[in-house]
Amino acid sequence: MTATLEPQAPGRRSALTSAELAAVRADFPLLSRTVRGGRPLVYLDSGATSQKPDVVLDAEQDFYLQRNAAVHRGAHQLAEEATEAFEQARVEVATLVGAAADEIVWQPNATAAINLVAYAMSNATLGRGGRAARRFALQPGDEIVVTEAEHHANLVPWQELCARTGAVLRWIGVDDDGRLRTDELGTVVTDRTRVVAFSHASNVTGAVTDVGAFVRRAQEVGALTVLDACQSVPHLPVDLHALDVDLAAFSGHKMLGPTGVGALYGKREVLAAMPPVLTGGSMVEVVTMETTTYAPPPQRFEAGSQMVAQAVGMGAAARYLHELGMDAVAAHEEQIAALLVDAVAAVPGVRILGPTDTRDRLAAVSFVVDGVHAHDVGQVLDDAGVAVRVGHHCAQPLHRRLGVAASTRASAAVYTTAEEVAVFAEALGRVRPFFGLSDQGES
Amino acid sequence: MSSMEQLYQQLILDHAKSPHGKGLLETYEAESFQVNPTCGDEVRLRVHLAADASGGTVVDRVGWDGQGCSISQASVSVMSELVTGAPVATADLLGETFKALMHTRGEGLDDQSEDLLGDATAFTGVARYPARIKCALLGWMALRDALVQTGVTQEEKA
Ligand SMILES: Cc1ncc(COP(=O)(O)O)c(C=O)c1O
Numbered sequence: 001m002t003a004t005l006e007p008q009a010p011g012r013r014s015a016l017t018s019a020e021l022a023a024v025r026a027d028f029p030l031l032s033r034t035v036r037g038g039r040p041l042v043y044l045d046s047g048a049t050s051q052k053p054d055v056v057l058d059a060e061q062d063f064y065l066q067r068n069a070a071v072h073r074g075a076h077q078l079a080e081e082a083t084e085a086f087e088q089a090r091v092e093v094a095t096l097v098g099a100a101a102d103e104i105v106w107q108p109n110a111t112a113a114i115n116l117v118a119y120a121m122s123n124a125t126l127g128r129g130g131r132a133a134r135r136f137a138l139q140p141g142d143e144i145v146v147t148e149a150e151h152h153a154n155l156v157p158w159q160e161l162c163a164r165t166g167a168v169l170r171w172i173g174v175d176d177d178g179r180l181r182t183d184e185l186g187t188v189v190t191d192r193t194r195v196v197a198f199s200h201a202s203n204v205t206g207a208v209t210d211v212g213a214f215v216r217r218a219q220e221v222g223a224l225t226v227l228d229a230c231q232s233v234p235h236l237p238v239d240l241h242a243l244d245v246d247l248a249a250f251s252g253h254k255m256l257g258p259t260g261v262g263a264l265y266g267k268r269e270v271l272a273a274m275p276p277v278l279t280g281g282s283m284v285e286v287v288t289m290e291t292t293t294y295a296p297p298p299q300r301f302e303a304g305s306q307m308v309a310q311a312v313g314m315g316a317a318a319r320y321l322h323e324l325g326m327d328a329v330a331a332h333e334e335q336i337a338a339l340l341v342d343a344v345a346a347v348p349g350v351r352i353l354g355p356t357d358t359r360d361r362l363a364a365v366s367f368v369v370d371g372v373h374a375h376d377v378g379q380v381l382d383d384a385g386v387a388v389r390v391g392h393h394c395a396q397p398l399h400r401r402l403g404v405a406a407s408t409r410a411s412a413a414v415y416t417t418a419e420e421v422a423v424f425a426e427a428l429g430r431v432r433p434f435f436g437l438s439d440q441g442e443s
Numbered sequence: 444m445s446s447m448e449q450l451y452q453q454l455i456l457d458h459a460k461s462p463h464g465k466g467l468l469e470t471y472e473a474e475s476f477q478v479n480p481t482c483g484d485e486v487r488l489r490v491h492l493a494a495d496a497s498g499g500t501v502v503d504r505v506g507w508d509g510q511g512c513s514i515s516q517a518s519v520s521v522m523s524e525l526v527t528g529a530p531v532a533t534a535d536l537l538g539e540t541f542k543a544l545m546h547t548r549g550e551g552l553d554d555q556s557e558d559l560l561g562d563a564t565a566f567t568g569v570a571r572y573p574a575r576i577k578c579a580l581l582g583w584m585a586l587r588d589a590l591v592q593t594g595v596t597q598e599e600k601a
Contacts, residue, residue, distance in 0.1 A: 037445075375482050375512035375578065376451075383447040391482040405483040405510055435513070436456065 015331040016414075024324070025415050027053035039385030042420045047203050047364045047411030048389050049253045050234060052317070056257055059316035063309045071308055072282060072299070086308050089315025090298075093263055096318040096326070097229070097250075098239030103271065105264040105298040106311050110230045111153040113249035113264035114197070116301060117226055118157040119277040121195075125165050129275030135224070136274060140166030143192040145223070147172040147180055148401050149202045152394045154228040154249075158197055167194070174401050178205035178354030185217040193223040200232035200248075204395045204409065205354025206337065206364035208236070211243050219244075224270070230254055234413065235333050235362050237326035246270045252310065256413075257317035261310035264301065271297035278303040321414075329414045336412045336421060337363035343425035344410070349432050353402050363412035366393070369428075371437045374406040380434055381408075384427035449549070449568035450575070451513070454521075459513035464523025468506035475588035479577050484511030486519055488585035492531070492593060500531045500595050505586065512578050514569055519582025521562050526586065531595045537563070538583050545569065545576045 016024065025031055028051045035041050043051060063085055069078035071086045087101070094101045107113040123129065124136035138144075144158050148171050162169045170188050173181040180198070189196060196218040201208045211227065218225045227248040232238050234255035240248055247270060251262040266274065276283060276294055283303040285293040294300045321329060338358045344350055349370040355361050369377050378390035389409045392399045399405060410424055432438065471489035478485045486509030493503035505523050509516065522541075526534040540556050541563055549571035551557065557564045569579045590596035 373484075373510075373512035375484070375514070375575070379447065379450065379572070379575070383445065396483070399483070405485075434451075436460070 014328065015335050016328055020328075021332070021415075021417060025417070027055065027320075028415055029054065031415060035385050035387075036383060040423075042384075042386040042423045044410040044412060044416070044420065044424055045387045045389050046234075046413035046416070047231065047254070047393075047409060049259070050256050050413050051415065052256055052258065052313075053320055055320050056313045056316045060258060060309045060313040063312045068309075071306065082308060085312050085315075086306070089311045089313075089318075092315035092318040092322070096238075096322050097233060097248075097265065098241045099265050100268065102296075102298055103240075103265055103268055105266065105271070105301040106306055107249070107262045107264050107301075108260055108307065109253070109262040110228065110249040110251040111157075113262055114154055114226065114228065115157045116264055116277050117247055117249075117274075118161040120274045121161055122164050123275040123277065129273070132273040133275045138165040138167045138194060141192065142167040142194045143170050143190065144168070144195045144197065145170050145172065145189050145193050146196075147198050148174045149178070149180060149205070149207070149395065149398045150197075150199055151203055151228065151230070152396070153230075154197055154199055154226075155397070158195070168192075172198070174398060176402075177207075177356075178202065178398075178402065179207050180209055182210050182213045185213060189217045189221055189223065191221050193218070193221050195224045195226060197226040197228070199228035199230070200238070201236070201362050201364075202354070202395075202398070203231050203364065203411075204366045204393050204398050204407070206231075206362040206366075206411075207355050208232070208360040208362060210360075211245065215244050229265075231362060231364070234321070236330050240265050252314035252317060255314075255317055256320060257314035258310040261307045261314045263314075266297065268297075271301070274301075276300050276303070280304050282306075324414065332414060333363040333412055333416070334358065336416050336418070337361055337365070339418055339421040340365045340410055340412065340424075343421055344428065346425070347428050347432075349437065350428065353399075353404065353407050363416065364409060365411070366407040366409040368404050368407050369431055372431055372435050374408045376435065377408045377428075377431050380431045381424065381427050384423065384430075386410075386424050386427050388424075446549070446568060446571055450572060452565040452568065454562060454565040455513060455517040458517035458520040462516055462520035464505055464507055464520060464527070466506050467508050468504055471506070473589040473592035475585040475592070477581050477585045477588065479511070479515070479581055481574075481577070482512065484515045484578060484581055485509050486511070486515065486581050486585050488519070488582065488589055490586065490589045490593065492595065495530065502526045502529055502531060502534050502590075507582065507585070509582075511581065512575075514566070514575050515578040515581045518563075518566060518579045519585070521565070522582045522586060525561060525563060531590060534586065534590065535596055538587050541566075541583055542580065545579060 067081045069082040071083040091101045094104045121136045124133040225245040227245040229248045229250040233250040248265040253259040280303045353366045374390040468489045471491045474489045476487045488507040491504045495501045
């Protein structure tokens with residue numbers, strides 16, 4: 001059974017009804033399992049990876065049972081059907097994020113997608129891609145701007161690109177609340193800036209970025225924009241055309257889809273000018289012993305046999321979210337975010353990293369417990385069946401900026417319930433007492 | 444006792460609260476810095492060796508600094524107590540035995556090994572939680588690395 005909402009007017013902001021939420025949960029078989037000696041699972045680690053609905057598993061299985069064949073080659077019926085399923089999945093993903101299908105490139109995950117852009121720029125710097133690719137070529141002294149809040153996936157590839165080309169890395173800071181210092185855009189992004197790479201939403205603080213402010217400033221100086229949309233696509237309505245970024249990356253496994261597949265989005269004219277990175281079969285037009293001409297995007301960036309079944313699964317996940325309605329998903333998660341923030345804020349000796357208001361924030365809440373390391377916090381929560389992430393969540397510079405080495409993160413998805421937040425809150429309240437720490441005025 | 448209570452033995456909680464051997468040595472032969480990249484736990488450990496009466500080498504003192512979860516901090520604390528004053532060969536054997544304990548899935552070792560480990564047997568419950576084994580081993584890895592650097596301990600044979 002697949003949860004489908006009543007037809008809704010565009011822009012509907014009402015959250016899921018409890019019946020709708022129950023129907024959604026019924027689509028995720030894993031959510032009903034127990035852990036650690038029979039406790040119901042409370043899965044609050046969707047920021048790391050989401051659970052998958054039946055429709056995604058069915059789509060992958062159906063592909064293997066009914067349609068499996070090599071795509072974009074072969075003249076037999078199976079090859080036709082496999083190709084159609086693969087390309088239809090591209091349409092589904094494009095539709096969810098407000099893009100055209102030929103602007104979606106399959107990648108193994110967001111990390112690969114961002115690295116693809118960075119290596120394409122390296123290749124352009126070496127003169128590959130001809131005149132059209134000059135906008136991607138870097139010179140010593142050119143600047144790449146990121147933010148201090150980035151996931152390592154949107155930081156390290158740019159550090160490496162700088163090391164290869166002599167470009168200089170600069171960054172937008174973070175305030176004590178975990179929000180990006182958009183006021184620094186005017187000084188940090190300059191005529192020397194060639195790329196502005198930033199995330200749509202932080203996987204640590206849940207803070208949602210004012211994408212418009214970044215894009216406007218980047219466009220003023222003619223810099224390329226690269227959006228890490230890993231945390232936004234599963235939780236918010238995202239319209240990449242309206243956001244007007246040049247490139248964007250997101251992963252299937254965080255948006256109810258399979259592992260092993262993700263997407264790079266690029267504006268049609270941006271992808272058209274970008275030189276290839278991986279080369280070989282499937283991405284070429286004419287090959288002689290001396291030279292090769294390359295296929296147009298997206299195939300130019302899809303060398304070799306692709307993760308077809310996973311792409312089909314990601315397409316099913318995109319359709320599932322689209323049918324639920326991202327407005328409804330976002331409205332539901334906004335309620336969960338408020339509950340999570342209140343629950344964490346109410347526990348003595350616990351500090352939230354990031355915004356404590358619910359404006360422009362996702363239902364991902366990271367926090368530190370005074371006197372108890374994140375790993376130990378996670379262990380006590382795990383004992384109550386509550387799954388959270390502990391550590392630096394692949395964002396060491398952000399943790400350093402906020403003055404901590406590690407934190408605990410509770411992160412929700414469309415299937416998270418208020419009851420789950422209550423179980424989490426209760427368990428969090430037991431952490432400090434368990435480690436012999438009590439608060440004044442309490443026993 | 445729940446397995447979480449077995450994990451957090453009182454001895455571990457006590458050591459985590461008031462760790463032994465914390466503070467870096469001024470005089471030392473080798474230093475090792477180890478991190479647990481998944482959670483950011485770190486320990487910097489220095490060893491000072493001395494000759495005993497019969498001409499053998501003993502771990503005269505260890506001193507460390509670091510941050511991390513209660514398991515990692517308590518483990519390096521208990522280790523400091525165990526190895527201080529011990530012949531290097533004994534320190535090596537303790538390290539090997541503790542590593543073996545971490546692979547018992549919480550079942551524990553034979554009596555002789557447990558006698559050798561003493562207080563470090565409190566970490567038996569850690570071996571039930573694969574994600575925490577690294578925490579418990581962090582300090583031991585630092586000690587081993589430092590001893591190898593001094594040349595008194597041989598690198599593990601492949
Ligand atoms: C904001 C953000 N960017 C990038 C990534 C990397 O995603 P993946 O590991 O799927 O490539 C993640 C996932 O942890 C993320 O949360």
